[in-house]
Amino acid sequence: MTSRKAPILSAPLVIFDLDGTMIDTAHDLIDSLNYTIAARDLAPVTFEDLTHLVGQGAxxxxxxxxxxxxxxxxxxxVESLLERFLGHYKEHMPGKSRAYDGLEACLDRLQAAGYAAAVCTNKMEELALPLLEKLSLTSRFSAITGGDTFAVRKPDAAHILGTIERAGALPARSIMIGDSINDIMAARNAGVPSIGVTFGYSDVPVAELKPDHVISHFDELTPELVSGLLAHRN
Ligand SMILES: O=C(O)COP(=O)(O)O
Ligand SMILES: [Mg+2]
Incomplete structure (x- = not known):
């Protein structure tokens, strides 16, 4: 971890979850998981199953x-099947995975308004980094951390706080956006506001997790929304 001190006037930071928030990875996760568990003759899982399985890494x-x-x-x-999963997922990456509609325009808008962006995902670094690279998104972010970057991961506050530190930002000027309980809980634990997205892989409606705000499309994620949530943080 860097010991870089955040400058007083560091840019406010919007932290994005990856799977089910920025990138629709469900098809490829299901494909690679089904390939993996077929080795033990387990019946294939569906999208509905995935919402209960995903969230804490492979x-x-x-x-x-x-x-x-x-x-x-x-x-x-588990370790040998993990190798099987990783091999299959990497071989097919980026597969059918694509950024959700409006993400790139949203990142453009935030950047133009002086916001920085970071990624805080429970996906392992060795999957998250090349996936973002293949989708030409890497350069958008001041920091990208995975489920194995630190000793703990979401919903532990330290994952978000470590991401903020690596991005050279401040917790008091950061906000988390995600699709699942891990994101909303991690934000709450770290004391940063959260935005829940309705289009991801939560097994309960994201509003039930009580994020500070809910969006159903990236068009709704504006600099005004972010600055308002930062101004009213508890
Ligand atoms: O891959 C997972 O299990 C979770 O990944 P996410 O934190 O980006 O949603
Ligand atoms: Mg997610």
Missing amino acids: RVMIRRAFALREQPIDDSE
Whole structure:
């Protein structure tokens, strides 16, 4: 981790979750997971299943798929199936994964208004970094952190706070945008406002997680919305 001190007038920071928030990765996650669990003859999972499985990275997703099918799995098998998952996912990347409608225009708008952007995802770095690169998004962000960047991950506050520090920003001038309970809880734990998106992979309607604001399209994510939420933070 850098020990860089944030300058007093650092840009306010909008922190994005990746899977189900910036990028629609569901099709490729399901494909690679089904390829992985087929090695143990487990029945394929659906999008509806994915909303219960995704959120804590690939290792947990594999474990949850076995729990869903009521099949035991030991630690060494998780590790070998993780390798199978990673190999398949990387080989097909970016597959059908695409930025959600309006994301790039939203990033342009925020940047023009003097906002910085960062990524805080529970996806492993070795998947998140090349995926963003293949979608030509890497240069948009002051920091990109994954589920294995720090000793803890979302919903732990330290994942968001570490991302803010790497971006050279301040918690009091940062906001988190995400699709799932991990994002909204991590923001709450870190004391930063949150925006929930309705189009992601939450297993409950995102409004039930009580983010500070809900959007259903990136057209709604404006500098005015962000500055208003930052001004009214508790
Ligand atoms: O891949 C996951 O399990 C979660 O990824 P996310 O934090 O970007 O939603
Ligand atoms: Mg997500």
